[in-house]
Amino acid sequence: MIYSRITGTGGHLPEKVLTNRDLEQMVETSDQWIRERTGIAERHIAAPDETTCDLAEPAARRAMEAAGVGPDDIDLILVATTTPDQVFPSTACLLQQRLDIHGCAAFDIQAVCTGFIYALGVADRFIRTGGARRALVVGAETLSRIVDWTDRGTCVLFGDGAGAVVLEASETPGILSSHLHADGRYEQLLRVPAGVSSHYDRLRAGEAFVQMKGNEVFKVAVNTLGRIVDETLAANALEKGDVDWLIPHQANIRIIQATARKLKLSMERVVVTVDRHGNTSAASVPLALDVAVRDGRVRRGETLLMEAFGGGFTWGSVLLKF
Ligand code: ACO
Numbered sequence: 001m002i003y004s005r006i007t008g009t010g011g012h013l014p015e016k017v018l019t020n021r022d023l024e025q026m027v028e029t030s031d032q033w034i035r036e037r038t039g040i041a042e043r044h045i046a047a048p049d050e051t052t053c054d055l056a057e058p059a060a061r062r063a064m065e066a067a068g069v070g071p072d073d074i075d076l077i078l079v080a081t082t083t084p085d086q087v088f089p090s091t092a093c094l095l096q097q098r099l100d101i102h103g104c105a106a107f108d109i110q111a112v113c114t115g116f117i118y119a120l121g122v123a124d125r126f127i128r129t130g131g132a133r134r135a136l137v138v139g140a141e142t143l144s145r146i147v148d149w150t151d152r153g154t155c156v157l158f159g160d161g162a163g164a165v166v167l168e169a170s171e172t173p174g175i176l177s178s179h180l181h182a183d184g185r186y187e188q189l190l191r192v193p194a195g196v197s198s199h200y201d202r203l204r205a206g207e208a209f210v211q212m213k214g215n216e217v218f219k220v221a222v223n224t225l226g227r228i229v230d231e232t233l234a235a236n237a238l239e240k241g242d243v244d245w246l247i248p249h250q251a252n253i254r255i256i257q258a259t260a261r262k263l264k265l266s267m268e269r270v271v272v273t274v275d276r277h278g279n280t281s282a283a284s285v286p287l288a289l290d291v292a293v294r295d296g297r298v299r300r301g302e303t304l305l306m307e308a309f310g311g312g313f314t315w316g317s318v319l320l321k322f
Contacts, residue, residue, distance in 0.1 A: 003174025004127035004135075006322060008069070008166040010062025011290035012055050013044040013277070020156070027152040034156045039253025043159025043278030046142045051085040053094045055162035056140035059286075060095060066293075067166035069134060071099055074166075076132035077106035078123055080115025080139040080282035082311070083146060084108055087196055091140065105132075111182070112190075113249050113310025115139055115282030120167070120306075120318050121178035127169050138164040139282035146192050148209035157251070158210070159278030163286025173321045177235045179228060180316040186220065189213045190311045221251070221309045222258045228307055229262050232317045238303075240264040243319075245298055249308035250274035250284040259307065271297070281310065298322055 019042045020031035034040055046055065056079060064070070079092040086094070092106035111118040116139030123135040140162035149155050167175075190212045194202035202208045225248075233240065240263050248256045250273050260270045271292040273284070280287060285306050292298040300322055307317040 001171070002128050002130070003170050003172065004124045004167045005170040005172065005174040006165045006320065007168045008063045008065070008067025009164070009286065009290040009293045010059045010064070010066060011161070011163045011287045012058040012062070013161045014046040014050055014055065016045045016047060017042050018045045023156055026149060027155060029152045029156055038157060039272070039274050040156065040278045041275045044161055045144045046160040050142070052081050052083050052140045052142045052162070053085045053091050053098065055142065055160065056091065056095050056138050056164070057098050059140065059162035059164040060099060060136055060138055063136065063164035063166050067168070069166055071101045073134050074101050074136050075104040076123060076126055076135040077101065077104065078109055078119040078135065078137050080109045080111065080119040081141055082110055082112050082115065082281055083142045095138065111310065111314040112312060113251065113279070113281045113284065114308040114312070114314035114316050116163070116285045117178070117306060117308045117316040117318055118180055118314070120165070120175070121180045121316060123167050124175045124178055127167060133169045135167045136164065137167055138162060139284070139286045141281040141283050143281050146208055146210055151209070153214055154210050154212050157279050159280050161277060161280040161283040161287050163283050163290050165286055165289070175318060175320045177232065178316065178318045179231055179235070181228070182312045182314045184312060186313040189216050189220070190313070218252065218255065220313065221255050224313070224315050225255065225259045225307055225309055226262045228315055228317045229259060229305070232305060232319050236319055242303060243305045244269065244302035245292065245304045246270045247285055247288050247292065247304055247306045249310070250277060250288060251279045251309070263305070284308070
Protein backbone atom coordinates (compact mmCIF):
# COMPACT_ATOMS: atom_id res chain seq x y z
CA MET A 1 0.00 0.00 0.00
CA ILE A 2 1.37 3.41 -0.97
CA TYR A 3 0.66 6.37 1.29
CA SER A 4 1.69 9.98 0.92
CA ARG A 5 3.56 11.57 3.82
CA ILE A 6 4.56 15.14 4.62
CA THR A 7 8.36 15.18 4.85
CA GLY A 8 8.99 18.92 5.06
CA THR A 9 7.14 22.16 5.75
CA GLY A 10 7.91 25.81 5.04
CA GLY A 11 6.31 29.21 5.40
CA HIS A 12 6.88 32.81 4.45
CA LEU A 13 5.23 36.09 5.42
CA PRO A 14 5.78 39.51 3.87
CA GLU A 15 7.72 41.93 6.03
CA LYS A 16 5.09 44.64 6.49
CA VAL A 17 2.83 44.18 9.51
CA LEU A 18 -0.56 45.92 9.63
CA THR A 19 -1.92 46.15 13.18
CA ASN A 20 -5.47 46.76 14.35
CA ARG A 21 -4.29 50.18 15.51
CA ASP A 22 -3.20 50.91 11.91
CA LEU A 23 -6.67 49.89 10.70
CA GLU A 24 -8.28 52.26 13.21
CA GLN A 25 -6.71 55.06 11.12
CA MET A 26 -8.18 53.66 7.89
CA VAL A 27 -11.80 52.67 8.70
CA GLU A 28 -14.35 53.09 11.51
CA THR A 29 -13.23 50.18 13.70
CA SER A 30 -11.40 49.44 16.94
CA ASP A 31 -8.68 47.09 18.11
CA GLN A 32 -11.14 45.80 20.72
CA TRP A 33 -13.90 45.01 18.16
CA ILE A 34 -11.48 43.17 15.85
CA ARG A 35 -9.93 41.13 18.69
CA GLU A 36 -13.26 40.22 20.27
CA ARG A 37 -15.13 39.36 17.05
CA THR A 38 -12.25 37.70 15.13
CA GLY A 39 -9.24 37.04 17.40
CA ILE A 40 -6.98 38.97 14.98
CA ALA A 41 -4.35 41.40 16.33
CA GLU A 42 -2.24 41.92 13.21
CA ARG A 43 -1.63 40.60 9.71
CA HIS A 44 1.18 40.79 7.12
CA ILE A 45 0.68 42.68 3.87
CA ALA A 46 2.71 42.22 0.68
CA ALA A 47 4.69 45.20 -0.65
CA PRO A 48 3.22 46.76 -3.82
CA ASP A 49 5.71 44.92 -6.06
CA GLU A 50 5.61 41.63 -4.10
CA THR A 51 3.62 38.88 -5.83
CA THR A 52 2.05 35.60 -4.76
CA CYS A 53 4.95 33.72 -6.39
CA ASP A 54 7.43 35.92 -4.47
CA LEU A 55 5.82 34.62 -1.26
CA ALA A 56 5.50 31.04 -2.50
CA GLU A 57 9.18 30.69 -3.47
CA PRO A 58 10.81 31.03 0.00
CA ALA A 59 8.05 28.89 1.55
CA ALA A 60 8.70 26.18 -1.06
CA ARG A 61 12.47 26.38 -0.62
CA ARG A 62 12.11 25.98 3.16
CA ALA A 63 9.83 22.96 2.76
CA MET A 64 12.27 21.35 0.30
CA GLU A 65 15.21 22.05 2.63
CA ALA A 66 13.32 20.53 5.58
CA ALA A 67 12.53 17.44 3.47
CA GLY A 68 16.14 17.24 2.25
CA VAL A 69 15.14 17.25 -1.42
CA GLY A 70 16.40 19.17 -4.42
CA PRO A 71 14.83 20.39 -7.69
CA ASP A 72 15.40 17.06 -9.45
CA ASP A 73 13.44 15.16 -6.80
CA ILE A 74 10.13 17.02 -7.28
CA ASP A 75 7.76 15.51 -9.86
CA LEU A 76 4.54 17.46 -9.22
CA ILE A 77 3.87 21.09 -8.23
CA LEU A 78 0.48 22.29 -7.04
CA VAL A 79 -0.15 25.88 -5.99
CA ALA A 80 -3.44 26.70 -4.30
CA THR A 81 -4.21 30.37 -4.84
CA THR A 82 -7.05 32.77 -5.56
CA THR A 83 -4.62 35.58 -6.30
CA PRO A 84 -2.30 34.30 -9.06
CA ASP A 85 0.47 36.57 -10.38
CA GLN A 86 -0.89 36.44 -13.92
CA VAL A 87 -3.80 34.99 -15.90
CA PHE A 88 -1.21 32.59 -17.26
CA PRO A 89 1.24 30.94 -16.91
CA SER A 90 -0.09 29.51 -13.68
CA THR A 91 1.66 30.47 -10.46
CA ALA A 92 2.72 26.81 -10.24
CA CYS A 93 4.60 27.16 -13.56
CA LEU A 94 6.15 30.46 -12.44
CA LEU A 95 7.28 28.78 -9.24
CA GLN A 96 8.61 25.79 -11.16
CA GLN A 97 10.80 28.15 -13.21
CA ARG A 98 12.11 29.94 -10.08
CA LEU A 99 13.01 26.63 -8.44
CA ASP A 100 14.81 25.39 -11.57
CA ILE A 101 12.49 22.40 -11.84
CA HIS A 102 11.69 21.30 -15.39
CA GLY A 103 9.23 18.92 -17.01
CA CYS A 104 6.96 17.77 -14.21
CA ALA A 105 3.25 18.64 -14.10
CA ALA A 106 2.54 21.99 -12.45
CA PHE A 107 -0.85 23.62 -12.03
CA ASP A 108 -2.87 25.93 -9.82
CA ILE A 109 -5.89 24.98 -7.76
CA GLN A 110 -8.59 27.53 -7.03
CA ALA A 111 -10.78 26.72 -4.06
CA VAL A 112 -10.32 30.00 -2.15
CA CYS A 113 -9.68 29.34 1.57
CA THR A 114 -10.02 25.56 1.07
CA GLY A 115 -7.39 25.61 -1.68
CA PHE A 116 -4.56 23.99 0.26
CA ILE A 117 -6.81 21.18 1.52
CA TYR A 118 -7.95 20.59 -2.07
CA ALA A 119 -4.33 20.62 -3.30
CA LEU A 120 -3.22 18.19 -0.61
CA GLY A 121 -6.14 15.89 -1.47
CA VAL A 122 -5.25 15.99 -5.18
CA ALA A 123 -1.51 15.42 -4.55
CA ASP A 124 -2.35 12.49 -2.25
CA ARG A 125 -4.41 10.90 -5.03
CA PHE A 126 -1.57 11.42 -7.54
CA ILE A 127 0.91 9.73 -5.21
CA ARG A 128 -1.32 6.84 -4.14
CA THR A 129 -2.12 6.01 -7.78
CA GLY A 130 1.56 6.14 -8.83
CA GLY A 131 1.29 9.41 -10.82
CA ALA A 132 3.93 11.15 -8.70
CA ARG A 133 6.41 10.28 -5.98
CA ARG A 134 7.35 13.64 -4.52
CA ALA A 135 4.99 16.61 -4.72
CA LEU A 136 5.49 20.22 -3.74
CA VAL A 137 2.15 21.50 -2.44
CA VAL A 138 1.85 25.23 -1.79
CA GLY A 139 -0.84 27.61 -0.55
CA ALA A 140 0.04 31.22 -1.39
CA GLU A 141 -1.97 34.43 -1.48
CA THR A 142 -1.79 38.19 -1.85
CA LEU A 143 -5.42 38.57 -0.81
CA SER A 144 -4.77 42.19 0.19
CA ARG A 145 -4.98 42.99 -3.55
CA ILE A 146 -8.67 42.05 -3.71
CA VAL A 147 -9.72 43.61 -0.42
CA ASP A 148 -11.68 46.87 -0.37
CA TRP A 149 -9.67 48.86 2.18
CA THR A 150 -12.69 51.10 2.83
CA ASP A 151 -14.98 48.18 3.80
CA ARG A 152 -14.58 47.54 7.53
CA GLY A 153 -16.65 44.35 7.27
CA THR A 154 -13.88 42.62 5.27
CA CYS A 155 -10.62 44.59 5.33
CA VAL A 156 -9.85 43.79 8.97
CA LEU A 157 -9.92 40.05 8.27
CA PHE A 158 -7.35 39.25 5.61
CA GLY A 159 -3.57 39.00 5.30
CA ASP A 160 -0.92 37.74 2.86
CA GLY A 161 1.49 34.81 3.10
CA ALA A 162 2.52 31.39 1.82
CA GLY A 163 2.96 27.92 3.24
CA ALA A 164 4.28 24.76 1.60
CA VAL A 165 4.83 21.06 2.18
CA VAL A 166 6.73 18.31 0.42
CA LEU A 167 4.51 15.22 0.14
CA GLU A 168 6.29 11.93 -0.60
CA ALA A 169 5.32 8.37 -1.41
CA SER A 170 5.82 6.18 1.65
CA GLU A 171 5.04 2.72 2.93
CA THR A 172 4.09 4.15 6.31
CA PRO A 173 1.03 6.38 6.69
CA GLY A 174 0.73 9.36 5.88
CA ILE A 175 -2.47 10.93 4.80
CA LEU A 176 -5.26 8.66 6.03
CA SER A 177 -8.14 10.36 4.23
CA SER A 178 -9.12 13.59 2.55
CA HIS A 179 -12.65 14.94 2.12
CA LEU A 180 -13.35 17.63 -0.47
CA HIS A 181 -16.71 19.36 -0.95
CA ALA A 182 -18.32 22.33 -2.66
CA ASP A 183 -21.77 23.86 -3.03
CA GLY A 184 -21.96 26.67 -5.57
CA ARG A 185 -25.41 27.79 -4.50
CA TYR A 186 -23.85 30.01 -1.81
CA GLU A 187 -22.08 32.24 -4.35
CA GLN A 188 -23.96 35.36 -3.24
CA LEU A 189 -22.66 35.16 0.34
CA LEU A 190 -18.96 35.35 -0.48
CA ARG A 191 -17.42 36.37 -3.79
CA VAL A 192 -15.31 38.69 -5.89
CA PRO A 193 -17.81 39.42 -8.67
CA ALA A 194 -15.34 40.30 -11.42
CA GLY A 195 -12.82 38.48 -13.56
CA VAL A 196 -11.38 38.11 -17.02
CA SER A 197 -14.61 37.12 -18.79
CA SER A 198 -17.11 39.02 -16.63
CA HIS A 199 -16.92 42.59 -15.37
CA TYR A 200 -13.37 42.88 -16.67
CA ASP A 201 -13.75 46.66 -16.32
CA ARG A 202 -13.79 46.25 -12.52
CA LEU A 203 -10.65 44.14 -12.69
CA ARG A 204 -8.92 46.73 -14.88
CA ALA A 205 -10.00 49.55 -12.59
CA GLY A 206 -8.64 47.70 -9.57
CA GLU A 207 -12.15 47.37 -8.16
CA ALA A 208 -12.51 43.60 -7.96
CA PHE A 209 -13.06 43.18 -4.25
CA VAL A 210 -14.16 40.54 -1.76
CA GLN A 211 -17.86 40.91 -0.93
CA MET A 212 -19.04 38.93 2.07
CA LYS A 213 -22.20 38.58 4.12
CA GLY A 214 -20.01 37.78 7.12
CA ASN A 215 -22.69 36.81 9.60
CA GLU A 216 -24.38 34.34 7.23
CA VAL A 217 -21.00 32.88 6.15
CA PHE A 218 -20.13 32.46 9.82
CA LYS A 219 -23.20 30.32 10.57
CA VAL A 220 -22.75 28.06 7.54
CA ALA A 221 -19.01 27.73 8.29
CA VAL A 222 -19.55 26.59 11.89
CA ASN A 223 -22.22 24.02 10.91
CA THR A 224 -20.32 22.73 7.89
CA LEU A 225 -17.02 22.35 9.74
CA GLY A 226 -18.86 20.46 12.49
CA ARG A 227 -20.16 18.04 9.84
CA ILE A 228 -16.74 17.57 8.21
CA VAL A 229 -15.27 16.66 11.60
CA ASP A 230 -17.90 13.90 11.96
CA GLU A 231 -17.36 12.72 8.37
CA THR A 232 -13.57 12.54 8.81
CA LEU A 233 -13.68 10.70 12.13
CA ALA A 234 -16.29 8.22 10.83
CA ALA A 235 -14.29 7.48 7.66
CA ASN A 236 -11.32 6.48 9.83
CA ALA A 237 -13.30 4.77 12.63
CA LEU A 238 -11.84 7.28 15.08
CA GLU A 239 -13.38 8.76 18.22
CA LYS A 240 -13.29 12.35 19.32
CA GLY A 241 -10.13 12.51 21.39
CA ASP A 242 -8.10 10.36 18.97
CA VAL A 243 -6.90 13.49 17.22
CA ASP A 244 -3.69 15.01 18.65
CA TRP A 245 -3.83 18.36 16.84
CA LEU A 246 -6.43 20.42 15.03
CA ILE A 247 -4.82 22.59 12.33
CA PRO A 248 -7.75 24.68 11.14
CA HIS A 249 -8.18 27.34 8.51
CA GLN A 250 -7.59 30.63 10.31
CA ALA A 251 -10.62 32.79 9.50
CA ASN A 252 -12.00 33.63 12.93
CA ILE A 253 -11.08 32.41 16.43
CA ARG A 254 -14.76 31.84 17.23
CA ILE A 255 -15.14 29.45 14.28
CA ILE A 256 -11.94 27.64 15.39
CA GLN A 257 -13.21 27.35 18.98
CA ALA A 258 -16.52 25.90 17.76
CA THR A 259 -14.68 23.20 15.77
CA ALA A 260 -12.41 22.41 18.75
CA ARG A 261 -15.51 22.00 20.98
CA LYS A 262 -17.01 19.66 18.39
CA LEU A 263 -13.81 17.56 18.57
CA LYS A 264 -13.74 17.80 22.39
CA LEU A 265 -10.20 19.16 22.03
CA SER A 266 -8.81 21.74 24.44
CA MET A 267 -7.49 24.88 22.76
CA GLU A 268 -3.97 23.79 23.79
CA ARG A 269 -4.25 21.12 21.07
CA VAL A 270 -5.31 23.61 18.39
CA VAL A 271 -2.76 25.51 16.32
CA VAL A 272 -3.84 29.15 16.23
CA THR A 273 -2.12 31.75 14.06
CA VAL A 274 -5.14 33.93 13.22
CA ASP A 275 -4.01 36.42 15.89
CA ARG A 276 -0.75 37.16 14.01
CA HIS A 277 -1.58 36.22 10.40
CA GLY A 278 -5.28 37.06 9.96
CA ASN A 279 -7.02 35.05 7.24
CA THR A 280 -4.43 34.25 4.56
CA SER A 281 -6.91 32.11 2.60
CA ALA A 282 -5.16 29.11 0.95
CA ALA A 283 -1.93 29.87 2.85
CA SER A 284 -3.41 29.66 6.33
CA VAL A 285 -3.36 25.89 6.97
CA PRO A 286 0.21 25.22 5.68
CA LEU A 287 1.47 28.34 7.49
CA ALA A 288 -0.10 27.14 10.76
CA LEU A 289 1.35 23.65 10.24
CA ASP A 290 4.81 25.06 9.61
CA VAL A 291 4.68 27.25 12.73
CA ALA A 292 3.70 24.28 14.93
CA VAL A 293 6.29 21.93 13.37
CA ARG A 294 9.11 24.44 13.74
CA ASP A 295 8.28 25.37 17.35
CA GLY A 296 8.23 21.66 18.24
CA ARG A 297 4.56 21.28 19.12
CA VAL A 298 3.64 18.92 16.29
CA ARG A 299 5.77 15.75 16.39
CA ARG A 300 6.27 12.74 14.15
CA GLY A 301 3.63 10.03 14.57
CA GLU A 302 0.91 12.37 15.86
CA THR A 303 -2.57 12.46 14.32
CA LEU A 304 -3.45 15.78 12.69
CA LEU A 305 -6.83 17.00 11.48
CA MET A 306 -6.67 19.87 9.01
CA GLU A 307 -9.84 21.57 7.82
CA ALA A 308 -10.93 24.63 5.87
CA PHE A 309 -14.01 26.45 4.64
CA GLY A 310 -14.21 29.25 2.09
CA GLY A 311 -15.64 30.87 -1.01
CA GLY A 312 -17.60 28.66 -3.36
CA PHE A 313 -18.61 27.53 -0.82
CA THR A 314 -15.84 24.98 -0.65
CA TRP A 315 -14.84 22.96 2.39
CA GLY A 316 -12.73 19.97 3.20
CA SER A 317 -10.44 18.13 5.58
CA VAL A 318 -7.33 15.99 5.63
CA LEU A 319 -6.57 13.51 8.41
CA LEU A 320 -2.97 12.35 8.61
CA LYS A 321 -0.24 10.78 10.67
CA PHE A 322 2.58 13.29 10.72
N1 ACO B 1 -15.34 47.22 13.26
C1 ACO B 1 -16.39 47.62 13.98
N2 ACO B 1 -17.64 47.23 13.73
C2 ACO B 1 -17.84 46.39 12.69
C3 ACO B 1 -16.79 45.93 11.88
C4 ACO B 1 -15.49 46.39 12.19
N3 ACO B 1 -14.40 46.03 11.49
N4 ACO B 1 -17.28 45.13 10.93
C5 ACO B 1 -18.60 45.04 11.15
N5 ACO B 1 -18.95 45.81 12.21
C6 ACO B 1 -20.27 46.03 12.77
C7 ACO B 1 -21.38 45.78 11.78
O1 ACO B 1 -21.63 46.91 10.99
C8 ACO B 1 -22.54 45.46 12.71
O2 ACO B 1 -23.06 46.68 13.20
P1 ACO B 1 -24.65 46.86 13.37
O3 ACO B 1 -25.04 45.81 14.40
O4 ACO B 1 -24.76 48.26 13.85
O5 ACO B 1 -25.24 46.60 12.03
C9 ACO B 1 -21.87 44.75 13.89
O6 ACO B 1 -20.47 45.09 13.82
C10 ACO B 1 -22.02 43.24 13.84
O7 ACO B 1 -21.72 42.81 12.50
P2 ACO B 1 -21.73 41.28 12.12
O8 ACO B 1 -21.35 41.14 10.68
O9 ACO B 1 -23.01 40.66 12.60
O10 ACO B 1 -20.53 40.77 13.05
P3 ACO B 1 -20.06 39.31 13.33
O11 ACO B 1 -20.03 39.06 14.77
O12 ACO B 1 -20.74 38.31 12.45
O13 ACO B 1 -18.52 39.37 12.86
C11 ACO B 1 -17.21 38.67 10.98
C12 ACO B 1 -18.21 39.68 11.52
C13 ACO B 1 -15.95 38.78 11.79
C14 ACO B 1 -16.92 39.00 9.52
C15 ACO B 1 -17.78 37.23 11.12
O14 ACO B 1 -19.10 37.22 10.64
C16 ACO B 1 -16.98 36.19 10.37
O15 ACO B 1 -15.87 35.86 10.74
N6 ACO B 1 -17.56 35.56 9.32
C17 ACO B 1 -16.99 34.41 8.65
C18 ACO B 1 -15.83 34.77 7.78
C19 ACO B 1 -15.34 33.51 7.08
O16 ACO B 1 -15.14 32.47 7.67
N7 ACO B 1 -15.19 33.57 5.74
C20 ACO B 1 -14.84 32.38 5.01
C21 ACO B 1 -13.46 32.36 4.64
S1 ACO B 1 -13.00 33.78 3.71
C22 ACO B 1 -12.76 33.30 2.05
O17 ACO B 1 -13.06 32.22 1.63
C23 ACO B 1 -12.21 34.37 1.12
